Amino acid sequence: MRSNPKQIIILGGGFAGVYAARYLEKLLRSNEASITLINRENYWVYQPMLPEVISGSIGLTNVVSPIRRLCPRTNLIMREVEDIDLDNQIVTISPGFRPRQLQLTYDQLVIALGNITNFHGMPGLMENAMPFRTLADAMALRNHLIHVLEEADVEEEPELRRQLLTFVVGGGGFSGVEVMAELNDFVCSVKRNYLCLRNEPHRCVIVQAANRILPEMSEPLAMSAQRILRKRGVEIILNDRLKAATSERAILQSGTEIPCKTLVSTVPSALPPVIQKLNCPKEHGKLLVNTGLELKDYEGKVWALGDCASIQTVAGTMVPPTAQHAIREAATAAINIAAAIRGGRRMEFEFESLGTFGSLGHGSAVAQILGVKVSGLLAWLLWRCIYLMKMPGLNRKVRIAADWLLHLLFPPELAQTKVAFESGIRNQHFEPGDIIFRQGDLGDSVYVIEEGECEALRVQKGQPELLATLGRGEYFGEMALLSDRTRNATIRACNAMNVLIIPKGDFNKLRQSVPAFGNVFAELANERAVAGSTHSSVEPHPSNN
């Protein structure tokens, strides 16, 4: 018997990572291998059901499963992977309570870190578009929806109310379509609880780059999905894509602008930085593996699977990034790792898709199973049955079935589960003509211009007067904060602008603790007050000298 077990490290807790751990637990005894899985969360997300969190038809924690229970013999480390040293076989992990990194050495490594959302080159998306990948994203979206409904109910200005009731989803693939279907269902069914919104219309828009939604499916099915969604009031904009966003609207490539306070983006994606910086062969930006799923140049030591790997089957077809494929990849990798440790037959990856499903919410779906196309209620029932069967563990199956039953009987949940309001120092993007704040508003933040220009305007005796034009490196908004009064001018963006927002609380703390910081703004406010009282235009004060 081997007394010194091999160290197997799995990076990532998605379908690929968790199933790899489960298969390895079955194939290898604990004296043969010690398995460690590293994941940012202590749970595994059942992605196909994640959109159901929005309407609450599945309870928040029932759509996820604790990794410790799925893989009872695996050591779980709930931290971030910071570095992979393939040559020295070391993985570096982010610090926990103590500010020290953890370094782990491995004999076999499984890289299954999936992909991340990447808004590079799309101004304002990072600040204003909500991603939809994790349980946290789903909860954040749900809480945001409740927030805009609450605000719309109070709002008296019709334009702002319309904007609060407009919901845009970028991306018309499975994920985008399912999110929009659930979102629309949720808003429709809870609107009746808002006294002022009952008879108010809302607007749902899907923006898709291709000439139809659901490119993963055959054309007739996608067309029938489009019909069903449109019948429910969802607008579908084709052959267009998100280009930019501000806190007030989504801006499309074609120039179309959609005023909205809710923007979800399910595209585009990129590899996590820790994989990007790996110096090993890649294809289409993904890790290149052989048909045994071994990383090129590191065969027998490193495997890559799931969305971060570029995989071809033995037959030569590219493997799509879906859950059913990830599970089969995990099985192949586990068998090959076992063979690398104790000898035995290696396996090559070959698996053809069994079918695809897309839920359209509200008792409707489209499905393509072993070549047969189904849509409507039958597809939806099949979808629920198959996914429920596939959910590992009796506990989850019973809980989800109970949730579905209760959802049929009672209206959806409406309680906001927001834990904390994010209000720290943050970036924001403005497009030309946008109002950053209005004369008379409460002063809640100070702004630093990182890019672009804006103008300060003051309305006096009904006449707007241009006070100053401000550019890169300049500040504004300090006067209302320092004097604790409302804004004495309106600020409007002249061109595309990126700013840093320092909220009042942080500004005051910094001002007290770092006098040099406070002085910058106090001096500026002084100068502007003098200039303002003589009715001359304010001379902006450059900060970077």
Add this chain to the structure above:
Amino acid sequence: MRSNPKQIIILGGGFAGVYAARYLEKLLRSNEASITLINRENYWVYQPMLPEVISGSIGLTNVVSPIRRLCPRTNLIMREVEDIDLDNQIVTISPGFRPRQLQLTYDQLVIALGNITNFHGMPGLMENAMPFRTLADAMALRNHLIHVLEEADVEEEPELRRQLLTFVVGGGGFSGVEVMAELNDFVCSVKRNYLCLRNEPHRCVIVQAANRILPEMSEPLAMSAQRILRKRGVEIILNDRLKAATSERAILQSGTEIPCKTLVSTVPSALPPVIQKLNCPKEHGKLLVNTGLELKDYEGKVWALGDCASIQTVAGTMVPPTAQHAIREAATAAINIAAAIRGGRRMEFEFESLGTFGSLGHGSAVAQILGVKVSGLLAWLLWRCIYLMKMPGLNRKVRIAADWLLHLLFPPELAQTKVAFESGIRNQHFEPGDIIFRQGDLGDSVYVIEEGECEALRVQKGQPELLATLGRGEYFGEMALLSDRTRNATIRACNAMNVLIIPKGDFNKLRQSVPAFGNVFAELANERAVAGSTHSSVEPHPSNN
């Protein structure tokens, strides 16, 4: 028929506020009165069941109920109350998406804002003690417990592991006892899922100022609760209270220190600031009302109920701040408001408690009902039945019953539902001798001393050398951030210290956007580097000149 309905505004959505709205909806027609309720959340918390969120025996959203469904004819405004002008009958409300306050006028006002946690005069409690009042608090505690268990499982240093596995609750009233009972149950049952914690002991401590826990109950029942808790391994420290706290430990009045990473405080409380600044008669710091629950000097216009009011029954006994009393107060106030609007008989408040319950978790409770004392399983079953019956709405009743059933069949939930990690600019407290960071640690923040002194030490050739003593207004920690290296010295508090922590991300954003801010630290780092390289002691650089 009256064409101009009276405006009734209710402040607060606890038992008192929500039940007042419900009774008013029954008593008054919509052409007689328009009811508006203002609350920070869009849900009402069923306080008695809130501790069950910790172990997940009730689903996160099932312990709360959407106010819109409880009071379908009431306008809900999900904002904060910022000001009450009793003389002009105006309530000012915090801004929403647009930075403008909302002002509402009322004919009748119900103040039911409850109380808030107040750690005044207890250094470090604000930063390190978790309150337990709202759903957000309960979720935060649950997520924190999972976080410390995850970290304890990875931690190899026995002392830190013990600290991570120590849980302290300040306050031995109902709330404190129930939180500790649920917390202990949860940790006991999930520990087996952690490979390295299975056989590790954990420590649970209740700190209570009186000479017994549960002062709300008779002595024999409290004694039997103490016995039950102690049998389950909970330590009970009597005649002592929390005095201070750091991120590493709880410090009691007696001088006892308990190293821990989890500190919950259910005491002490104060009135919300918006009520404190009201210029009207108060008693024991609470709003003084007559037996008709009318605010003194504003009879017929303003009512105060719940935890923020000082109420005497007709018989002259003080009314305790419990849910059953709040519900009866709401009924009395609603009848009197209806009488003020349309005339009719007014009512005076008289109600004697029916009984009290304290859950001890795990199928055990203590109860005192109409004079009869019960403890153990029978009390627990009674507790569940009575509270379930009292929960308004069939939807909740069915959902909670389903949750309880599933909780009997399956282990508790273990998924962390953390949405965002708070990592902004924040305060922290250190006690004499505390290490703020260690030489060799990763540099993750810059510190500003707001109060107290600390010393910088460097270990060279095994010898610790004192580099400098730093005091109020001075900075430290900038070198590791500016050079992106690990800490080159250890910082130790000389006396009680309060610091402002600026995390790396915020520090770098500010440094780029406000050069004067960055210069302060760059100059300082330069000076210290020169001083350090010549092995002389670092001359600290005062910031406030």
